[in-house]
Amino acid sequence: MSDRQNQLISHYQKALIIKYDSSHVHEKLARIYQSQFQFQEASYHYIKSLQFDQNNFQNYWNLKFALLNSTWSNEKIDSGLLEEGVTILRQTIQNQPNFYFARVVLGILLTLQGKSEEAIDSYQAASYQQIQISDPQLIDKHWDFNQKLQPSFIIPGFIRCGTTSLYSYLSTHPQVLPTVDKELHFFGNFSEQGIDYYLANFPSISNSTNYITGEATPIYLNSPSIAKKIFAIFPKMKFIILLRNPIDRAISCYYHQHQGSGQYKLMQSSITETIEKIPSLIHRWFDWLFYEPSLLLENYQQYIINCVLLPDLLGSLYIYYLKEWMTIFPREQFLILKSEDLFENPSATMKEVYSFLNLPDYQMRKYPNQNPGSYPPISDNLRRQLVEFFCPYNQQLEEYLGMKLNWE
Structure with a gap:
């Protein structure tokens, strides 16, 4: 501290x-x-x-x-x-x-x-x-308390990419019923409680009705073990994933996590030190995160917490997370969207979402940002440094997904 x-x-x-x-x-x-x-x-x-x-x-x-x-x-x-x-x-x-x-x-x-x-x-x-x-x-x-509407979709990530807004827009569709809370965290925190515990969070109506439901827990993507748990119960589950420019996501995540904690201003010198440490830490980070989360917690104080922006930068290396999940679920069960498209052209982006979920199109009058953040801008020099850092990872991601992202 x-x-x-x-x-x-x-x-x-x-x-x-x-x-x-x-x-x-x-x-x-x-x-x-x-x-x-x-x-x-x-x-x-x-x-x-x-x-x-x-x-x-x-x-x-x-x-x-x-x-x-x-x-x-x-x-x-x-x-x-x-x-x-x-x-x-x-x-x-x-x-x-x-x-x-x-x-x-x-x-x-x-x-x-x-x-x-x-x-x-x-x-x-x-x-x-x-x-x-x-x-x-x-x-x-x-309504029938003996019935449970099973989820048709999950928005599993990423944090600070617009999942709250996306879920809010989806929930306005007349055929989409929300869960009691956007983020259930069941597969990460409470899976041992059993399927009845999970389904209690969803509306008590029959699956034969003309409604669908789903949840949005954006830390699910952090763990392939969660993907395996979901696959064991819902092998046909559909996933909607938002990807934001990794620089903007990392900065937004940092300020969101540290608001009110006394750690706020980002210094380029500190971030340069963090970037220099990443090559020696990156494989350990993903091994801990994916396969030995207890070791991640044990080593957090030593390796992570004092490296400014480190977890936020590593959390923006989308290619590592998506590869793990797409070895468990087939590519066609994922809809990958850019956060920038959601906020710049929400109507067209939501039309894609509805088509993916086999729903008729539905237009809202307004598409407000449901979870906006406010923080000071970073310097041009720092942004150039981060562009250079993320460039090879973004190229790998574009090749893997077969889509252009055009992030700067």
């Missing part, structure tokens, strides 16, 4: 001595701890933030990801803290019955308590409530 982050933690802890019920300060602390992979501390402060302000809806999402990350890192969350979180979420549901996402977070907390059946009930209730708000007639005509 950097000196700056330690100073911020000390500052916020002193602020809590003066005013312990400050939801804002607890949130600030949680963000710093989460950026440093201290997920129990992050979860604690997100729960405290919600205790003192149950209307801070963003922190329900933040708590969800802190809890998910704890399962990935095998960090066991204190049972007392989990129970405190369950109590607060039940209070939220009672006070705000239309806020169905609270039931999703409650389901994760119950899962971590070992109460899978209660978690399934919570997800099913969330799905019912979600559809009841958006389409009450569908509830009357088709």
Whole structure:
């Protein structure tokens, strides 16, 4: 942890001595701890933030990801803290019955308590409530808790490439029903819970109806083992993948991950050092990520966390990830799109998506960016350096996919 982050933690802890019920300060602390992979501390402060302000809806999402990350890192969350979180979420549901996402977070907390059946009930209730708000007639005509609509598509990546916007646009189609949460993380975090647990997140209607559903968990592409898990259950699954200019994705991902953590400004000298280290790290990185994630976690502090932008650069080497997945699923089950096309010409891009999913075209009046980021521009010199770094990898990707990407 950097000196700056330690100073911020000390500052916020002193602020809590003066005013312990400050939801804002607890949130600030949680963000710093989460950026440093201290997920129990992050979860604690997100729960405290919600205790003192149950209307801070963003922190329900933040708590969800802190809890998910704890399962990935095998960090066991204190049972007392989990129970405190369950109590607060039940209070939220009672006070705000239309806020169905609270039931999703409650389901994760119950899962971590070992109460899978209660978690399934919570997800099913969330799905019912979600559809009841958006389409009450569908509830009357088709809802049956004994039925489960199985997913037809998954958007498995990449992070900061527009998956939130794509899923939002898809969910407006009259024949597409959303899951209770865009990112289910089932195949990465909860696959041992079984297929009934997974399907509880989808609408309770028959597969024979004229509807489809799917999810969008953009970290799935990080792991070929996830592809194997999906193939074992859904061998005909269709995948929609967004690829963004890797420079823009890496920079966006860095700022998104470090917002509020005290690490913000990118320096060219630091990135030059990182790029110089990549040749010696790249094979170890993908071996850890693909085959030995426990070793990735063990070595993160030593090799990764202090190398500015390293995980973001490696995460933009799309060719490595796609090759792994396309050895498991055939190429025709993938629709590969450029993020730039989605935002520059969303109508035409969505027409491609609908055709891929065998849906009739559907036009929206507007296509807003659902998860925009804002960060300072990088220098021309730094951009040229990154263009040079990514060039050979992008060429490999174009040859492998048989499509021009024209990134600069």
